Amino acid sequence: MCTRVLWNSNDFAVLAGRSMDWPESTEPLIVVFPRGRQRDGGLLVTEVVVPDNPLRWTSTYGSVVTTVYGLGTVDGVNEKGLGVHALYLKSTDVGTRNPDLPGLHTGLWAQYLLDGAATVGEALALMDGVQLVMVGANGHDATLHLAIEDAAGDSAIIELAGGELVVHHGREFTLMTNDPTYDEQLRLLAAQDFSHPSRDMPLPGNVNPVDRFQRAAYYSALLPTPVAERPAVASVMAIMRNVSVPFGAPYGEFGVYNTEYRTVTDLTHLTYFFELTTSPSTLWTRLSKLDFTEGAPVLAIDPYDESLVGDVTPSFAPRHIGF
Template sequence: MSIETLNFWISSILMTLFAAPAVLACTRVLWNDNELAVVSARTMDWPESTEPTLVVFPSGIQRDGGKLEGHDIIAENPAQWTSKHGSVVTTVYGIGTVDGLNEKGLGVHALYLTATNYGQRDPKQPGVHAGLWAQYILDNAGSVQEALALSAEIQVVMVEARGRTASLHLALEDASGDSAIIEYIDGKPVVHHGKQYQVMTNDPAYDEQLSLLGAIDFSNPSSDTPLPGNVNARDRFQRASYYVNLLPKPESERQAIASALAIARNASVPFGAPYKNFGVYNTEYRTAMDLTNQRYFFELTTSPNVVWVDLKQLDFTNGAKVLELDPYHEPLQLSGNVSQKFKALPAPPF
């Protein structure tokens, strides 16, 4: 092999490695059949800080689904709307929403899916870039059913920030216990709608995850049941599905949230755990939601404290202030109910 050929192949390999998408290796768990409260939890797994902040959005916020950090990224027919509902969200890099709960009791979680393909841009449909997809739903929908109808009226558009593509799929749930998973496969939305869809992780696509889970016999659970234990998305999906069906009936909201977080912690990725081809993607934080009583919980993996926000203590009326809390830089100063510790922002983010 000549030096020129060798250099060509080395360059090709390096380009492939650097072009490989980063994997947002997260887990979402929904416990909607405990007869006390509909609760959910999720993990955020990422190779660096996503610079998360908690933001309170009132209703009446005007948004443009085609703008990213002040730049127009959807040139033709971007979706524009004024939020109908207030929400509490966790942001990613200060440019989008990755998780949140609105005042109507609708929860949304954005997780990474490598198989995502939003399709070619169709300017006949209003476009919303993927970083605002979750916020669009929280702003406008009060239930899973309404969220699905609204999502069908827009086209989600791929966006890239910090050198990473927003190849996302969404998990939705509401206070009735309804649930849905929305993925874009081969350019078309694929929806799984029903209370039975309690767990979501990452690749492979949801149809295949369900098929793999169906091939496992969890009918006689015991301490000797062979259980997938690795940190890949397939194993986390199966492990979380196993445990969510074994949770004892809670006696209080505290126990219900603790149960959901226990499964999220079990599906979390420890520091130093290797992912094939992608390096280390430990869990950065976990969130939990009580959709029945409208409380939102947040837990950094590098902090000993769990904080929560009581949505009933917040002002979501049109014209109220946009508020922000930075749990990442104040972890030791924050604990328990932080609903009154938010600070006003001069202007809405995104």
């Protein structure tokens, strides 16, 4: 479930795409958070999930995010051009709780980094001395791994094994799906050279994470040199559509489900694009037109609102968000 592609090898813009695959609607909202918002990493809305030594912080940066079930953040970008994408990883193991360390539940992991970091390096530093605590939503554990990137094109993949962070940090880590672990994904990718794709190269066509990973590599190697934002974004969105899971092809017993939505983030020009698979319209918002000042209201739109189309920046309205 889910795929992330980073395009950081062109001279026009750093762009990141992701797909969200899930067995049901995640009830997404696109939310604008201002600076100065106080957070509690031990609260899942009103439920205390980290009763001992929860991590608490105040947001340094404003962000535009996509929420999941109204309980946390699964995708987004902040005003400094840091992008964060949470994808499912069944093997995630947060380890045994150590109350000596501030606890952060996995539903707020992505938001914590968006709130406090301007670069990938700063985001990784924020994890020092912090312990992640597993939570669930709608009967599903938030067994997540993160892909993060910044406006300079730096990248990192972060996973949890035995309670320890496993970090792949570097511009070369541009692709990510789900299981198996990222080490194994890289070994599978190395088994076939996709750096010189051709029409004669056999290409995996299934919807499982391994096949999607390899297709993402193949089409990423074919990306044309961008000259403007629209074709650049369209290039990444085309890959995300190619690695999406179509309706009628989910295999729940294997953890593969249809795609609910896709996003593309332009980290250079600070524009966030969102495409719901049940809508013919692509939505976008430009962060430069949003008010992130401390004390500004939290704003949101519901992407399932069929009246929304194109630039939805003026359509955001105040909304209570419980985290």
